[in-house]
Amino acid sequence: MTSATVQELNTPEPHRDASLEALLDQAKEAIAAKRFSDAETLLAESLLSLDTHAALLEEGLYFLAVAQRYQKKHREALATLAQLHTRAPTHGRGFQEEGHNFKALGDRDAALTAYAWACHYNPRM
Numbered sequence: 001m002t003s004a005t006v007q008e009l010n011t012p013e014p015h016r017d018a019s020l021e022a023l024l025d026q027a028k029e030a031i032a033a034k035r036f037s038d039a040e041t042l043l044a045e046s047l048l049s050l051d052t053h054a055a056l057l058e059e060g061l062y063f064l065a066v067a068q069r070y071q072k073k074h075r076e077a078l079a080t081l082a083q084l085h086t087r088a089p090t091h092g093r094g095f096q097e098e099g100h101n102f103k104a105l106g107d108r109d110a111a112l113t114a115y116a117w118a119c120h121y122n123p124r125m
Helices: 003-010 018-032 036-050 054-070 074-087 092-104 108-121
Strands: none
Touching: 018 036, 018 054, 036 054, 054 074, 054 092, 074 092, 092 108
């Protein structure tokens, strides 16, 4: 890797909003601390703000679905993931999360299909 490439990787994207990134970090911390309801509230209330930042919105939708799944709100999580797939149809982690929700709902075939798409879009899974 050249030093220019390393520098590019360390340079923040100009279109990313630091306050929105901080909000996502707070939601991730809430999930890590098993405060799933707090994370869900934080993310659900901020999705409109994230809408102008595609990458942040995708990340926000993904973590909202994670928080919903941990609260056993599987149908809500699947609806959130449908929004994610509309905006980012190749989001591998989104398909993995979809698989987790279908598995929890007892839909083995849908879970396996979702996991297969997750591996297709993110071969490192």
